[in-house]
Amino acid sequence: MIATLTLISVALVFIGVPLAFAMGAASLTVFTIFLPHLPMEVVAQRIFAAADKYSLAAVPLFILAGELMNWGGLTTRLVDFSRAIVGWIRGGLGYVTVVTAVLLSGISGSGTADAAALGKILIPAMRKQGYDDAFAASLVASSVALGPIIPPSIVMVVYAAMTNISTGKLFLAGIIPGLVIAAFFMVLVMIFSIIRRYPRDRWGGFRFATKAFFDAIGAIVAPLIIIVGMVGGYFGATEAGAVICTYAAVLGFLYREMTWQKMFDACKDTVLSTGVILFAIAVAASISWIMAVGGLPQTIAQFLISMSDYRDSILLLVIGILLFLGLFLDGISLMVILVPVFVPVATALGLDQLHFAMVIILCITVGAIHPPVGMFVYVACQVSGVPVSTVTKSITIWWFVLAMILAVLVCTFVPELVVWLPYALLGK
Amino acid sequence: MARVVDRIANWVLTFCALLVAAMVVLIMADIVGRNLLQMSITSTGEVTQLLQVYTAFLGASVAVHRAMHFRIFNPEGLYPIRIRASLPVAVRVVITVVSLVFAYYGIKLAIAQMSQLSPTLQLPYGLFYVSLPLGCLLSAFFALFGGHVLRPDHPAQHGAGKPAGGTVV
Numbered sequence: 252m253i254a255t256l257t258l259i260s261v262a263l264v265f266i267g268v269p270l271a272f273a274m275g276a277a278s279l280t281v282f283t284i285f286l287p288h289l290p291m292e293v294v295a296q297r298i299f300a301a302a303d304k305y306s307l308a309a310v311p312l313f314i315l316a317g318e319l320m321n322w323g324g325l326t327t328r329l330v331d332f333s334r335a336i337v338g339w340i341r342g343g344l345g346y347v348t349v350v351t352a353v354l355l356s357g358i359s360g361s362g363t364a365d366a367a368a369l370g371k372i373l374i375p376a377m378r379k380q381g382y383d384d385a386f387a388a389s390l391v392a393s394s395v396a397l398g399p400i401i402p403p404s405i406v407m408v409v410y411a412a413m414t415n416i417s418t419g420k421l422f423l424a425g426i427i428p429g430l431v432i433a434a435f436f437m438v439l440v441m442i443f444s445i446i447r448r449y450p451r452d453r454w455g456g457f458r459f460a461t462k463a464f465f466d467a468i469g470a471i472v473a474p475l476i477i478i479v480g481m482v483g484g485y486f487g488a489t490e491a492g493a494v495i496c497t498y499a500a501v502l503g504f505l506y507r508e509m510t511w512q513k514m515f516d517a518c519k520d521t522v523l524s525t526g527v528i529l530f531a532i533a534v535a536a537s538i539s540w541i542m543a544v545g546g547l548p549q550t551i552a553q554f555l556i557s558m559s560d561y562r563d564s565i566l567l568l569v570i571g572i573l574l575f576l577g578l579f580l581d582g583i584s585l586m587v588i589l590v591p592v593f594v595p596v597a598t599a600l601g602l603d604q605l606h607f608a609m610v611i612i613l614c615i616t617v618g619a620i621h622p623p624v625g626m627f628v629y630v631a632c633q634v635s636g637v638p639v640s641t642v643t644k645s646i647t648i649w650w651f652v653l654a655m656i657l658a659v660l661v662c663t664f665v666p667e668l669v670v671w672l673p674y675a676l677l678g679k
Numbered sequence: 680m681a682r683v684v685d686r687i688a689n690w691v692l693t694f695c696a697l698l699v700a701a702m703v704v705l706i707m708a709d710i711v712g713r714n715l716l717q718m719s720i721t722s723t724g725e726v727t728q729l730l731q732v733y734t735a736f737l738g739a740s741v742a743v744h745r746a747m748h749f750r751i752f753n754p755e756g757l758y759p760i761r762i763r764a765s766l767p768v769a770v771r772v773v774i775t776v777v778s779l780v781f782a783y784y785g786i787k788l789a790i791a792q793m794s795q796l797s798p799t800l801q802l803p804y805g806l807f808y809v810s811l812p813l814g815c816l817l818s819a820f821f822a823l824f825g826g827h828v829l830r831p832d833h834p835a836q837h838g839a840g841k842p843a844g845g846t847v848v
Contacts, residue, residue: 266754492706523741526737
């Protein structure tokens with residue numbers, strides 16, 4: 252049953268059928284052949300039930316928040332602020348990229364939206380100052396990987412909906428790992444800047460920095476609004492999406508950069524992304540159910556446990572599988588396929604579900620920056636006009652990939668970095 | 680024909696965009712009511728879910744028209760020319776058949792659920808379920824008459840062997 256399911260899915264995927272429809276065809280075929288005693292409505296019911304979860308309303312809301320933030324001029328103000336505070340250091344624009352990405356990640360739930368926003372502004376600015384294209388594009392593509400890690404995060408919402416763990420806790424679990432990765436990137440920027448003698452901006456003085464701070468204060472406090480609102484019980488993780496949408500729209504109007512037409516266009520873009528994600532999750536639910544009926548997760552768990560007695564080595568194996576498959580698959584697809592398989596393994600091993608979730612999310616995010624798939628690289632290059640081959644042929648991007656893998660390993664083997672904050676603020 | 684299909688896709692997209700906007704307004708009204716006026720809108724969760732399922736399944740259908748669904752391989756350029764020419768047809772057939780089967784069983788499910796009422800709004804559950812067959816019928820329509828199924832709008836996703844879809848991670 253499982254072999255048929257896999258064979259059909261893979262064959263259809265290889266002729267270019269979208270993943271959701273390939274999985275749908277596979278589940279319908281397997282259901283007809285192997286489970287003829289069950290009514291076919293079960294498949295439709297599983298698909299509908301997977302999309303009909305209140306927590307998934309956060310997906311369109313956070314996508315819309317990212318769109319509104321870009322249309323409303325928040326990104327430009329954050330870049331100006333970061334430039335005022337760290338632009339004067341050697342390789343200043345490199346640090347500016349990382350700091351802006353951290354601030355932006357606290358508002359936007361999507362790394363791709365961040366890549367489009369930052370790539371448009373910072374890559375041309377770096378080119379103008381003499382930074383090489385490969386470094387500029389690699390840095391932007393890597394820094395926006397903080398988007399799915401630092402809350403809010405669409406990937407986390409999807410993961411939480413697939414596994415029924417708390418979205419709020421998962422959001423908080425991403426903060427420290429995100430800051431660890433940002434610190435690793437800053438060290439890399441420092442090393443590159445010293446070796447390649449990248450330029451710096453002139454220090455503009457405290458008055459200039461204060462002005463930039465007050466210009467950007469609306470965007471800077473947005474992540475605090477989310478965290479205080481969630482921890483204080485004013486709104487839940489899903490509702491936080493609506494709060495940020497409203498906040499971004501109001502700020503956009505205050506900055507005189509938002510129009511009703513732009514808002515409506517943002518809603519239209521949101522619909523397309525939402526449809527793609529939720530439909531894939533919904534169809535994957537029918538596959539998960541068939542796999543569970545076929546006992547696949549238990550078989551894989553037993554296989555992994557038989558390979559080693561140590562939880563750490565199994566975790567390393569899981570990380571290896573995710574990083575390897577990340578070479579070929581994009582993040583949400585990887586999650587849709589593997590989360591139903593890996594979560595029972597984690598349960599069988601007695602791993603902390605929150606910690607395991609973050610390990611998976613971190614690995615998936617690494618896949619978004621390294622070639623050949625590296626979606627963030629493609630978006631950063633596309634918006635800035637840097638040829639993708641400049642990045643893929645250069646070794647620079649691999650230094651950032653390496654830094655991220657190192658951060659993944661640190662967060663895997665020091666679980667407190669992940670679980671301390673959510674358990675301290677929201678309880679175990 | 681292409682212009683008509685495009686227009687239908689735009690209507691669906693506009694309708695769903697309104698649903699998303701309504702979702703934001705409704706949830707904000709509930710948060711404000713709950714925290715400032717000590718007055719909660721009890722049906723918020725239910726209406727949000729109703730709007731969300733319609734956005735998801737109708738949005739997915741427009742994504743078929745624009746070839747935006749997650750695709751692991753873009754086979755253009757990977758196969759000999761003779762095979763390559765037939766790939767879009769095969770993809771259209773698979774999407775159409777899968778969508779129609781989902782739509783058929785979705786309709787049966789929706790009819791079966793019409794007598795069940797939702798807890799707060801007392802709406803027939805079938806109204807929620809109708810979103811699935813409606814979205815799937817539109818997906819089948821767009822797969823048959825819509826744009827190029829292997830060529831996404833997003834330029835970053837063009838090219839042989841590159842991934843398609845997945846623009847929001």
